[in-house]
Amino acid sequence: MHTVARSRAFTRALSLSSLFIVGAACLPAAMAQTYPAKPVRSVAPYSPGSGPDAVMRILGERLTRNWGQQLVIDNKPGASGFIAIGDAKRAAPDGYTVLQVDNTHMALQPHVFKQLPYDPLKDFEPVAPVYFTNFFVVVAANSPWNNVGDLIKAAKAAPGGITYGSWGIGSVAHVGAAMLEAATDTKMVHVPFKDMGNVYTSVATGDIQWAFGSAATAGPMYQARKVKFLALAAPKRLPGYADVPTVGEAGGPAGFEVKTWVGLFAPVGTPKAAIEKINADVGKVLASAEVKERLATFGFEPYIGPPGELTKAIERDSRTFGEIVKRARISLD
Template sequence: MISGFMRTVLGGRVVSALLLAAGGCLHAAASAQAAFPSKPVTIITTFSAGSGPDAMMRAVGEKLSAQWKTPVLVDNRPGGAGFIAINAARAAAPDGHTLLMHEGDAISALPHLFKSRRFRVFDAFEPVGVLYDTPFFVVVSSTSPWKNVGDLLAAAKAKPGALTYGTWGVGSTAHLQSALFEGKAGVRMLHVPYKEMGQLYTGVSTGETDWALGAMASTQFAYQAGRVKYLAVTRARRLPDMPDVPTLAEAGGPANFEASGFVALLAPKGTPEPICERINKDLLAAVASPEVQARFKTFNFEAAPWSPAQTRRAIETRTAAYEQVITSNGIRLD
């Protein structure tokens, strides 16, 4: 039997040991954060060189490089449904010096589009933050007789399965969000996938395809030329820079539907939380700079000051929503 005195002594030792262990963990976490970055940081991205997201990341990278006093490199690895970049990033050391830049909606849908790969986002990565968020517009030809989304939906209900909506590919963000829109509006339309965004919005402008969802960055070439018009913005509020474009609900669309695209930054699984938090803090500061904000304004990109936890929730929420629409529409890519 252990005496009360011995229990007190042993208890004190246990408490001391626990305090020392906790202190060691805190010291290790602080050291990890203080040591970052100790070498150039590489951002592996699914986007092509010269694309809008690539240009924005390079602008932000310049700010991060100045903050960190070390180069920030952008490594473009498009193709393979995003898995070329994903596999390269997930194989890197989990120390914050290699990050993945991926379209948030696309990576959210991958587990359900490619079930045979058994890919789960947060089995492979830690959330870091978001580069930007961008609203979508309901885009139709400038010669379309539809004056609002209510007209579009009335035409769809009059001829189920006859109206066409275009996207930049089967399983793309535009495809999944358009299918969600169909469900919310209670209509059935025909999906027309294109190989490239330029072809898609050219097809909409000529009337080859009835309508499409699209961000300003990918549609402004046709919009500024007067070849397409925006029936609505898929946001709860009008955009300050485009006050004449109504929201989806104002234009006669479903009131409980919003569509947008965001670009996420992720770190290899096991990257210490303090490093992810440090990168997030510095990312938000870089995005908030006047120079980057001026670049964002050109394309109606919006800063998304999400924490790592909020980034995780955004991806998990979309993963659940896309599972339902992918299953109900029989969409598979493997």
């Protein structure tokens, strides 16, 4: 009698356990079907009207339409991105907060700050790559240099006599120039600016001799014929600027590349179903001809891939940046 009772109890418990397992397995699928059920907030360290902000608003407009829920852009610029990153880090990991940042925040800053208030890999989950942009070598329109080979010859002839600008110590433009110095065995002088726009004005007037700049940041000065682009630090030429050679084609180091990528991240512990949904929907938007065309006006190229692509990009860039930062002794604290 006791044996039969125990057997029935065991069967009942096993059935309940099976129901729990099946139910739990269905949760991600159920969430994917109903997500998002309320507005999603995108926190960003960029000012309204900046390139990354403009791209996020292009994405947001289309994702809002597709989801039936609004993607709210929450701009929190300043403090090297720490304000926005800290906000996202503290947010509930429920799929309703994403963080838009770039490789400066996730791969470079860990090397230039001894104490960082976040860990790119431990505090955040990668969600979706968004876009990347490579940098041009920008000189004054009347510069005697016509290619990167000319710049390198001048730097070798006058060690410490060539100046280049960037929008701050530890910026991608600063570290990119240090990469060029390392690749060409030259030594040049870095002149940091507080305002990015002043970098290219100073190049045009000859106050500094060159700088790295993107199509979005230096393009207007290029279109006005106040500066010229010697080369693009990329593996291939950029559509829309097909007459500008790569650094390798212009007498510089072969395969030399300096770029920024932008991606979306979420607080660690965010449900996988939400991440997969955002990734898939962002990828579809970026693959559309209309959005590709809009991004091209900034010189940006869609960066489409699974969440793990961002992890690989962080690890790859971190190795590169780490070596250069150590060699050039770049520090922000």
